Amino acid sequence: MKKILLIATGGTIASKYTESGLSPQISSEELLSYIPAAKGFCHVDTIQPFNLDSTNVCSSQWLILAALIEKKYEYYDGFVICHGTDTMAYTAAALSYLIQNNRKPIVITGSQKPIDLEITDARANLLDSLRFASHERAHGVCIVFGGQVIAGTRAKKERSKSYNAFSSINYPPIAILQDTRIVFYIDDKDQATAPLAFYHSLNDRVFLLKLIPGCSGKILESLEPSCDAVIIESFGVGGLPNYGDNNFYRAVKRFVSSGKIIVMATQVTHEGSDMSIYQVGKLMKNEFQLPESYDMTLEATVAKTMWALAQSTNTEEFKSFFYKTINHDILFHL
Numbered sequence: 001m002k003k004i005l006l007i008a009t010g011g012t013i014a015s016k017y018t019e020s021g022l023s024p025q026i027s028s029e030e031l032l033s034y035i036p037a038a039k040g041f042c043h044v045d046t047i048q049p050f051n052l053d054s055t056n057v058c059s060s061q062w063l064i065l066a067a068l069i070e071k072k073y074e075y076y077d078g079f080v081i082c083h084g085t086d087t088m089a090y091t092a093a094a095l096s097y098l099i100q101n102n103r104k105p106i107v108i109t110g111s112q113k114p115i116d117l118e119i120t121d122a123r124a125n126l127l128d129s130l131r132f133a134s135h136e137r138a139h140g141v142c143i144v145f146g147g148q149v150i151a152g153t154r155a156k157k158e159r160s161k162s163y164n165a166f167s168s169i170n171y172p173p174i175a176i177l178q179d180t181r182i183v184f185y186i187d188d189k190d191q192a193t194a195p196l197a198f199y200h201s202l203n204d205r206v207f208l209l210k211l212i213p214g215c216s217g218k219i220l221e222s223l224e225p226s227c228d229a230v231i232i233e234s235f236g237v238g239g240l241p242n243y244g245d246n247n248f249y250r251a252v253k254r255f256v257s258s259g260k261i262i263v264m265a266t267q268v269t270h271e272g273s274d275m276s277i278y279q280v281g282k283l284m285k286n287e288f289q290l291p292e293s294y295d296m297t298l299e300a301t302v303a304k305t306m307w308a309l310a311q312s313t314n315t316e317e318f319k320s321f322f323y324k325t326i327n328h329d330i331l332f333h334l
C-alpha cells in the first residue's frame with residue numbers, strides 16, 4: 001500500500017461557518033475522517049504546518065511547504081496538500097519551481113464547499129487526490145480538482161463558485177478521474193531523467209501591472225523602489241501604449257537600465273503572448289530585449305519570475321532560467 005503524507009493548510013475545504021464568515025477550523029485528522037474509503041488503497045499520515053485562508057498564503061508559506069516536503073521526501077510515496085482555492089494556482093506553480101524533477105506525486109487539492117457539509121465537492125476531491133497520489137504513474141506537482149489532474153504550472157481558477165473551478169490553460173490536463181478509474185492523457189514518468197532538485201529561495205519583490213486604456217507609464221516609475229521585477233499584463237498578444245508622450249518608453253528604459261526585469265504578459269487567458277506581431281510590441285521588445293510569458297499562465301509567470309530572480313544575478317541569467325521548460329509550463333518561445 002502506498003504511503004501518503006496529507007498536508008493540511010486551511011482553505012474552504014477545512015472551513016466552518018463563524019459569525020465573521022467562513023474560516024479554516026478543521027484539523028488534518030478530521031479531514032481524513034470524512035473519507036474512510038481511502039483506507040482501502042493507501043496509508044495516510046497527516047501534518048498541518050499552518051491553517052490559513054489562501055488569501056493569506058504567499059511566498060513564505062510556499063517555502064515552508066517545499067522545505068516540509070524535502071524533509072519528508074524519502075519517507076513517503078506521495079504528498080497531498082489541502083489548500084484554499086483562491087491562490088492554489090500560485091502555490092502549485094511555486095512548488096513546481098521549488099521542487100523540480102520529482103518522480104513522486106505532489107498533489108494540491110481543495111474545494112468550493114467545506115468538507116463537513118452534506119452537499120460538497122470536498123470529499124470527492126480529497127479522495128480523488130489520494131487515489132491519484134497512490135497511482136504508480138503519478139509524479140510531479142499537480143492540482144486535482146473537479147475530476148481533472150492539471151499540471152501545477154497550467155492551472156487557473158476560472159470560476160469562483162462552481163465545482164469545476166480550475167481549467168488547464170494552453171495545455172491538456174495530465175489525466176482525468178472517473179470514479180475509481182484514472183485516464184492519463186500525458187504519461188511521461190519514464191522521460192524524467194534529471195536529478196531531483198529542491199530550491200530554497202524566492203525573490204518576491206515582484207509586481208503585476210495590469211494595463212487599462214490610458215494607463216500612465218509613470219506608474220511603472222513609481223514601482224522602481226519596491227520591485228526587482230514588474231510583469232506587465234498588456235493587451236492581446238502584447239504591446240505597450242504610447243499616448244504621444246513616450247512615457248512608457250522612458251519608464252521601461254529607466255527600469256531595465258537599472259538592471260531590473262520587465263516581463264511582458266497578456267490579459268488574455270488563452271493562447272498567450274507574442275510581442276513580435278505588432279509594431280506596438282515589436283519595437284519595444286527588440287530595443288529592450290524584454291522577456292515575455294508566451295503560453296505560460298500568469299500564475300506560473302509570477303512564481304517563475306520570483307524563482308528565476310532568486311537564482312540569477314543579471315538579466316541574461318534570469319532569461320535562461322525563465323525560458324527553461326519546467327513541469328510543462330512553456331511550450332513556445334522565440
Ligand code: ASP
Nearest residue numbers: 011012053054084085086
Ligand atoms: N477563500 C478560500 C481560500 O482560498 C476559498 C477556497 O478555499 O475555496 O482559502
